[in-house]
Amino acid sequence: MSTAPLAGIGVGSGSAAGAVAKAAPAPVLPPPRPVTDPAAETAAVRAALAEVVADLEARAARAGGTAADVLTAQAMIAADPVLADRAAELVATGTDGPHAVTGAYAAFRTALLAAGGYFAERAADLDDLRDRAVARLLGLPMPGLPDPGHPYVLVADDLAPADTALLDPERVLALVTVRGGPTSHTAVLAKALGLPAVVGCPGAAGLQDGRQVLVLAAEGTVQPDPGPEDVRRAAEEQRRRRERAAGATGPGRTADGHPVALLVNLGALHELDGAAAADSEGVGLFRTEFLYLDREQAPTVEEQTAAYRTVFKAFAGRRITVRTLDAGADKPLPFATAADEENPALGVRGLRTAARDPQLLETQLAAIAEAARSTGADVRVMAPMVSLPAEAAAFAARVRAHGLPAAGAMVEVPAAALRAERLAGVCDFLSIGTNDLAQYAFAADRTLGALADLLDPWQPALLDLVAATAEGAAARGVPVGVCGEAAADPDLAPVLVGLGVTGLSAAPACLPEVRAALADRTLADCRRLAALARTAPDAATARARVREALRTPAS
Structure with missing residues (x-):
């Protein structure tokens, strides 16, 4: 008989069953000794x-x-x-x-x-x-990956980049860590490798080598000693998901033809080939911070223009949405942010840095505009951390002054969601960053695994804010996308569309399942699923209601 499942933070939507193999522990520091030489x-x-x-x-x-x-x-x-x-x-x-x-x-x-x-x-x-x-x-063995001689479920306290970077998906069936959060290297690389993972799972500390477990990433659970029927059901569901995803191609649409733009997120040039090869309508979120990190001075207009040209050429004929510099909080830069802010997450970050140093934004907009002109790319530009319609209007004016035709605002704070119609009145599009929106709505650090339940994108209050944004944008005839982690969840995607979202931007590997999930449901189905989720008392109930409904035949 199987025991109670262990709860954590799921990464991805897959599942895997196998024997546990634990990473080698860190060396134990011996008592201090005298130094003779x-x-x-x-x-x-x-x-x-x-x-x-x-x-x-x-x-x-x-x-x-x-x-x-x-x-x-x-x-x-x-x-x-x-x-x-x-x-x-x-x-x-x-x-x-x-x-x-x-x-x-x-x-x-x-x-x-x-x-x-x-x-x-x-x-x-x-x-x-x-x-x-x-x-x-x-003179002790290096901590790190085990080698049991067969495929295994890797369990560790918290995997280091040196370990996760060399994982072989042919041998490692799934990842489970005691610590770690949704932005840890383990989570990022697990998603890139297509491995099911559960991070921030304290109960995994008690798992021993050789014990059979079933890892369900979508549920965020690890089932010790699963029964044969549990394993069979999970494998069958995995097979169905893969077959359905492989059969869905082309523009995103619901079963009755309602269009939903499916786009990729891009955060660095080394991701470019994979992102450009994905079946997408373009880039829904081009994070530009990689150009600024690990530098004492901001990159020049020439450096930025060259990088943007490379990206724009790779997506020729498709649209690219560029997010201007999102410095501050967890991305401090010596030339853009103050080192002495007591609470940087609530400080001068995102678009607010432009008030401190307007030339940073001017240089970036000039580089984007030049790269767009020289490549003929369909480029849209949006600002992060917009709180007020006046901020959005000022940003849009600066974007258009550089000859760029489309300006948008990120909706990442509740104030922006609550005033979305006014925001949409001065913008060409809106984009919802669900990670930060959840953080500010629930007063919970989005990198803290202990608050994962509050940061769950299925939280009905967060869905209310998404709905408010979509309703405000629709009143002005402005498209609204989601580019946070919520957009990568194939079960949540129909809910977002039912709330009024018109585009979803996610990691390239996530798009096939999202596309297939939308193709299975009509717009009316999506709206019914959205109502089920919004009226739930909590995230777990919202998720359970929708997944139960998804098991029934579509209309």
């Missing part, structure tokens, strides 16, 4: 850090693509001379090598946690680098 101890520390860097660079060379970028970034952190110098300073005070490395990383970790958001989640990356260096100093 500080010079030799320092040399050993520097050598260990250098070996970690070399190993990560070698892994990056083998991995390629997104994984290579992640590993290269890790290698750059490990190679930071400030880190090695701090460890050497600790050795000079009598601290042995393993404890000196631990102390040096602790200072870095504290700084990341203080930054919050995305940077706080990167603290786990530092822990992995620390553990690898300490293991080398102690």
Whole structure:
């Protein structure tokens, strides 16, 4: 008989059953010891850090693509001379090598946690680098991936980029982590690899090697000791989903022909080939932050123009929606944001940075406009973190002053959703960022796994805000899309369309199932599903109601 399922945060919509294999644990730090030869101890520390860097660079060379970028970034952190110098300073005070490395990383970790958001989640990356260096100093095996000799469900406390980057989908059936959130490297790479995953699952800590589990990503659960019928049902559902997705192509439409634009999200140039190859109408969210990160000065107009041209050419004949710089909060930049904001998530971020430094936005708009002119691309530009109709109007005027024909606003705060009709009156389109909208509606940090229930896109209150936005946009005849994680859920997609959303933008791998889900239902069906979800008392009930309805034959 199967035991109670373990709950976490689901990533993707797939499922997998198999035996657990746990990642090797981090080394246990031994008691401090006297340092008799500080010079030799320092040399050993520097050598260990250098070996970690070399190993990560070698892994990056083998991995390629997104994984290579992640590993290269890790290698750059490990190679930071400030880190090695701090460890050497600790050795000079009598601290042995393993404890000196631990102390040096602790200072870095504290700084990341203080930054919050995305940077706080990167603290786990530092822990992995620390553990690898300490293991080398102690002569212990590297923490990381197991090799049981057969396909397995990988269970870990929290996977590091060095591990997730080299996962082999032929051997790893699914991922389960005790810690981690929806924006962790595990979640991002699991989605890119098409692996079902459940992160932030505390109960997984008690799973032992060899135990059979069933991972249901859509449910966000891990079922220990599943019965044969449970496994069969999950496999059959997985097979049906894949067959249905493979059979749906072309523009997004409901069963009765109501059009729904299906677009891809794009966040870096290394994602471009895969995104351009997807069956989509273009880009619904082109995040431009990658041009600005890890720099002391903003990129020049020439640098930006070259990057935008590359993207625009790849999507020739299709539309591209560019989001202007979304700095601040979890993406602080030395030239755009203040380092001393006490609550950066509620501070000067997104479009608000343009008030502090108007030239940042002017330079970006000039580069977008030049790239659009030289490629003939169908380009639309939208601003992040818009709160007031006056902000949207001022932004739209600046966009049009550069000769760009379409200006839009992101709806990410409740104030924008509640005044959507006025916002739509000064914009050509609206785009809902459900991740931030949920964060601000529920006063819950969207990177915090402990608040996953509040951040669930099925929350009826969040759906009310989506509906309010869609109704306001429709009153002005303006299209409204969703580009948050909600758009990637094939069960939630018909609900969003039923609320009045006219376009969905998601990771390329998610579009086939979303397209198939829409093709199975009429617009009237979608509206009925939306009513079921909005009138539910909570997210779990909303999800259950809709999924039960989806099991019945479509009208």
